[in-house]
Amino acid sequence: xxxxEGVTRRFGSITAVDDxxxxxxxxxxxxxxxxxxxxxxxxxxxxxxxxxxxxxxIRIDGRDTATVPGETLRRGIGYAIQGHGLFxxxxxxxxxxxxxxxxxxxxxxxxxxxxxxxxLFDLDPAVFAGKFPHQLSGGQQQRVGVARALAAEPAVLxxxxxxxxxxxxxxxxxxxxxxxxQRRLSVTIVLVTHDMEEAIHLGDRIAVMDGGRLQQxxxxxxxxxxxxxxxxxxLVGGSDRPFRLLAxxxxxxxxxxxxxxGDPVPADASLRDALAELLWRGTDAVAxxxxxxxxxxxxxxxxxxxxx
Amino acid sequence: MRLAALIxxxxxxxxLAALVLRPQWFRGILEPLTExxxxxxxxxxxxxxxxxxxLALVAAAxxxxxxxxxxxxxxxxxxxxxxxxxxxxxxxxxxxxxxxVAVLALAVPAVGFGVAPTLIALIxxxxxxxxxxxxxxxxxxxxxxxxxxxxxGMGGWRRLFWxxxxxxxxxxxxxxxxxxxxxxxxATIGSTVAAKGLGEVIIAGxxxxxxxxxxxxxxxxxxxxxxxxxxxGWVERIAARRAGRAAA
Numbered sequence: 001x002x003x004x005e006g007v008t009r010r011f012g013s014i015t016a017v018d019d020x021x022x023x024x025x026x027x028x029x030x031x032x033x034x035x036x037x038x039x040x041x042x043x044x045x046x047x048x049x050x051x052x053x054x055x056x057x058i059r060i061d062g063r064d065t066a067t068v069p070g071e072t073l074r075r076g077i078g079y080a081i082q083g084h085g086l087f088x089x090x091x092x093x094x095x096x097x098x099x100x101x102x103x104x105x106x107x108x109x110x111x112x113x114x115x116x117x118x119x120l121f122d123l124d125p126a127v128f129a130g131k132f133p134h135q136l137s138g139g140q141q142q143r144v145g146v147a148r149a150l151a152a153e154p155a156v157l158x159x160x161x162x163x164x165x166x167x168x169x170x171x172x173x174x175x176x177x178x179x180x181x182q183r184r185l186s187v188t189i190v191l192v193t194h195d196m197e198e199a200i201h202l203g204d205r206i207a208v209m210d211g212g213r214l215q216q217x218x219x220x221x222x223x224x225x226x227x228x229x230x231x232x233x234x235l236v237g238g239s240d241r242p243f244r245l246l247a248x249x250x251x252x253x254x255x256x257x258x259x260x261x262g263d264p265v266p267a268d269a270s271l272r273d274a275l276a277e278l279l280w281r282g283t284d285a286v287a288x289x290x291x292x293x294x295x296x297x298x299x300x301x302x303x304x305x306x307x308x
Numbered sequence: 309m310r311l312a313a314l315i316x317x318x319x320x321x322x323x324l325a326a327l328v329l330r331p332q333w334f335r336g337i338l339e340p341l342t343e344x345x346x347x348x349x350x351x352x353x354x355x356x357x358x359x360x361x362x363l364a365l366v367a368a369a370x371x372x373x374x375x376x377x378x379x380x381x382x383x384x385x386x387x388x389x390x391x392x393x394x395x396x397x398x399x400x401x402x403x404x405x406x407x408x409v410a411v412l413a414l415a416v417p418a419v420g421f422g423v424a425p426t427l428i429a430l431i432x433x434x435x436x437x438x439x440x441x442x443x444x445x446x447x448x449x450x451x452x453x454x455x456x457x458x459x460x461g462m463g464g465w466r467r468l469f470w471x472x473x474x475x476x477x478x479x480x481x482x483x484x485x486x487x488x489x490x491x492x493x494x495a496t497i498g499s500t501v502a503a504k505g506l507g508e509v510i511i512a513g514x515x516x517x518x519x520x521x522x523x524x525x526x527x528x529x530x531x532x533x534x535x536x537x538x539x540x541g542w543v544e545r546i547a548a549r550r551a552g553r554a555a556a
Contacts, residue, residue, distance in 0.1 A: 048459060050455075050458060050459055070461075071461045071462070071463050072461070073461075074458070074459060074460060074461035075460065075461035076461075079456070079459035079460055081452060081455060081456055081459065082452070083452045084452075084456075085450075085452040085453055085455060085456025085457075085459075086453075086456070087453060087456075087457070087470075087471060088453070088475065088551060089474045089475055089550055089551045098460050098462075099460050099461065102460065102461055102462065102466070145456075148460075149460075158459075
């Protein structure tokens with residue numbers, strides 16, 4: 001758990017982060033969203049003290065971060081940045097081993113960990129361990145960057161625009177992989193992005209920042225349905241808001257007993273996908289896969305698409 | 309292309325070895341350049357010993373100057389040392405613009421004749437390329453790389469030795485290469501203050517109007533410079549590859 005209490009950071013006369021308080025639950029993904037200059041990256045970098053707060057307090061699992069030496073603190077927190085920041089003169093294996101080396105792990109344990117992480121990220125250790133970063137594709141570099149951040153089994157992972165340099169198709173895949181890995185390792189993730197779509201897709205909770213202030217901190221559904229007036233409302237108020245809401249709900253959650261013709265959709269498909277399927281087939285109900293016959297109907301979908 | 313370069317390289321090595329070890333082979337070429345039956349082949353000392361002394365002088369000057377320039381370059385790129393950049397740059401620039409001959413003239417009264425004044429002149433003369441290239445190399449380390457290093461908990465020393473210096477190494481070596489080649493040529497003036505080196509051959513030729521000696525000394529120095537330049541270029545390419553940049 002990360003507790004941020006009344007944190008402010010000034011650079012000269014500019015207040016980059018202005019009295020922000022929020023609590024990040026253990027094992028959740030929290031996304032900081034905002035435009036450039038909103039203070040989201042500064043806030044993130046204050047969590048591992050790359051930037052020292054001017055005032056306020058940050059606690060990780062109850063311990064005040066100001067009481068830990070900065071380098072020790074950072075070795076215990078994963079950190080992944082845009083453009084991956086891999087060390088170009090080190091192999092993939094050595095890059096991933098960075099923090100374990102700093103923490104003084106023995107060689108056998110490091111080798112095991114590197115192989116495990118490469119496998120976890122779908123990179124064959126025999127092929128990739130000895131490669132240099134410039135021999136990898138953008139997507140592979142990004143995965144190695146995240147693997148490196150997770151190498152020393154941190155409880156907290158900070159990510160600054162980790163998918164910013166990827167093209168849209170690879171980005172969607174990388175986002176999906178991150179969600180999967182986060183569930184498997186139950187690491188607490190704080191991720192910075194300027195992309196609201198990404199925030200809604202990945203975040204358990206979203207913190208919207210503007211002008212250094214926290215505008216709203218809530219679940220994606222709450223932010224879409226009840227955006228705070230002003231900046232947040234403008235940010236999410238586009239015509240695709242109903243579809244974003246539908247993308248958050250699962251077909252299984254809106255299903256009712258009953259049957260419908262055609263192939264069933266998976267229970268964990270989003271309602272957005274179910275609606276697309278429904279429109280495509282020209283029917284008003286579609287079956288949901290499961291042990292008992294279930295279906296999701298157009299009225300049930302529409303009930304999820306609007307302000308409740 | 310590669311074959312041509314290899315042949316040129318081998319020719320230079322063989323030519324140098326012959327000039328130093330078997331100078332009498334060149335009697336036929338050099339004889340027409342002499343007058344009044346003067347000797348065509350340098351006869352006042354062992355060319356191999358002079359060559360080794362010359363190389364040792366340049367190596368010592370480059371080692372001392374290189375380490376000095378490297379340390380200065382590292383210091384002025386640290387936040388705490390940034391204010392010394394203009395001062396260091398001025399000192400190094402003066403070292404480059406002040407003629408080595410003038411340095412010799414000023415140094416001899418202070419430290420006497422021989423190797424010492426020559427070393428001082430060469431060290432001062434060779435600082436600039438290494439200093440400037442160290443600064444450039446360190447500044448060109450990508451900000452995201454340094455940010456990642458800091459974010460993973462590397463301290464200042466680790467960042468310097470694990471990340472910054474290895475990535476700056478190709479640029480530093482390029483500076484070193486330039487410095488070595490400049491000093492291989494410049495070291496010949498050391499012979500005017502009795503430092504052992506290939507300058508002796510050239511100066512002996514100048515004093516006796518013996519073009520054969522001048523040519524002999526000049527060609528040996530030139531071949532040394534070309535070969536050392538070539539060899540250091542090869543080391544530099546290996547370093548660049550290891551720094552993760554595709555070799556040009």
